[in-house]
Amino acid sequence: MAGDAHDLADAQQAHWQSTYSAHPGMYGEAPSGPACHAASVFRKADARDVLELGAGHGRDALYFASEGFSVHATDFSATGLEQLREAALTRGIAGQVTTSVHDVREPLPLPDDSVDAVFAHMLLCMALSTREIRAVVDEVGRVLRPGGTFVYTVRHTGDAHYETGIAHGDDIWEQGGFAVHFFPRDLVDALADGWVLEDVHSFEEGELPRRLWRVTQTRPA
Template sequence: MADEEQGLAEGQRRHWQETYAAHPGMYGERPSAPALHAAGVFRAAGARDVLELGAGHGRDALYFAREGFAVRAADFSPTGLGQLRTAADAQGVAARVTTLVHDMREPLPLPDDSVDAVFAHMLLCMVLSTEEIHAAVSEIRRVLRPGGSLVYTVRHTGDAHYGAGTAHGDDIYEHGGFAVHFFDRALVDDLAGEWTLDEVHAFEEGDLPRRLWRVTQRLPR
């Protein structure tokens, strides 16, 4: 990773740590709409365990656990994961939740073919280069069992913040302290090259509103 990219990545890590510390449970306790969709997809596929990447303080990971899935919740913020563990204890689902401090620029510390399903809400559109995004999806493919499902969401180039704020190249723009890699449809299709792409669903979230795609794809059996 180039020095400039490394500096941006470390700055984002600090920013998220500070944000979670200043605003505990900042996204609330209700699961996101993409998590509701993903739970149905995973259940229909017979999944028993879910890996959530970019779990933050855990609103979606805890929802999956309440729905009966065994959950591995990964994030690069120890502060967010600490809040997740506290909430898991309070909700009585701690036995079904494990946490993992992990940066998606690094290989996943999991064996091949070891999880049934993966969920990532806005993780892949964080400050990752196109090369790093491809590497991350390759890692997801590696740890998923045959027939496994991936549901992810990303902000796309139709979003109001695309092209605004500080440009870092590679369709990455920083606005309000948060850096986002905005996806075009070609990138979505490239990432699905060795998968079955079931759906690319456009939706909006938040007050701006943010404009996103919810992507559902699966591996062959």
Template sequence: MPEQGPEVADAQREHWRRTYAEHPGMYGEAPSAAAVHAAAVFCVAGAGDVLELGAGHGRDALYFAGCGFTVRATDFSPAGLGQLVAHAAELGLGSSVSVLVHDVRRPLPLPDGSVDAVFAHMLMCMALSTPEIRQLADEVRRVLRPGGTFVYTVRHTGDAHYGAGTAHGDDIFEHGGFAVHFFDRALVDALAEGWELREVHAFEEGDLPRRLWRITQTLPGGAAPDAGGE
């Protein structure tokens, strides 16, 4: 099987930039089910601010802001984040949302222990190598305050597209122009080492449907939220 290299991630970065530019608001205005769940978990945990990784055009970031959180939204697409800023202004949420163009293959430009909660919907399962995913999880751990909560979703190896399309190695398969790193349970457990793993919830999304896991984990040092369930 071919080895996945940085050129795959670079090509995907350009693909997503072009996609957001050509299809404004491509995911609609309604928040994802994962974001609705995460907001409830963050509220129970007493979080005041949320860092969203891979915010895209901002449907979930705007939902968090509407729930009363201060939101820092990152994405590597300036086009997507531009749409987010414009929509936040229209909704009167501009003061609650800040954006940052950022490639998650690089360290997060935030101080240690500076955020209460982190959310990432299908960002962790983009065209990132396993070492890059582990590095990103370490960065999330670094910027979270003690007791902080991390909620993320990933497509997993039970998904219908796993093994389909172009194989790039490291469980990354490209189908329809989008490359996905499909997670197995061993990777989820590895990323939870040193955390309290509160929940691994299986759900489906979209027309295929895509099969995902929603993972909730907390850092030691604070009251653990109830992950709930669906």
């Protein structure tokens, strides 16, 4: 990773730490729409354990646990994960949730073929280079059991913020201190190479509104 891009990613980590500290539970307690969909997909696939990447303060990880899944939640914000653990204790589901502070630029702290399902809501469209995104998906494929399912969401190049704000190259644009890697469709297809691409669903979320794809792909059995 080039020095300036590495600095950008490190700055984003500090940004999220301070954001979660200033705004505990900033996304509320209700699960995201993609998490509700993913839980249904995982249940139909008879998944028992879920790895969530970029879990933040845990609204989706807590939802998966409440739905009966065993959840391993990772994020590079220790502050967000602390809020997640406190909420799990309050809800009486702490025994179903484990957490790890983890930077997705590094290998996942899990053995090969060790989880049934992986979920990542807007994690892959953070300030990551295309090379790093490919490496993350390779790691997901490594830790998933054969036949396991990966559901992720990303903002795409049809989003109103694409090509606005500060340009960092590689389709990464920064608005208000928050950097996003906007996905062209060919990147989604490239990331599914060697997988079974089950579904690419377009949807909108939040203000603006943000325009995203929800991607479901399966590791071949």
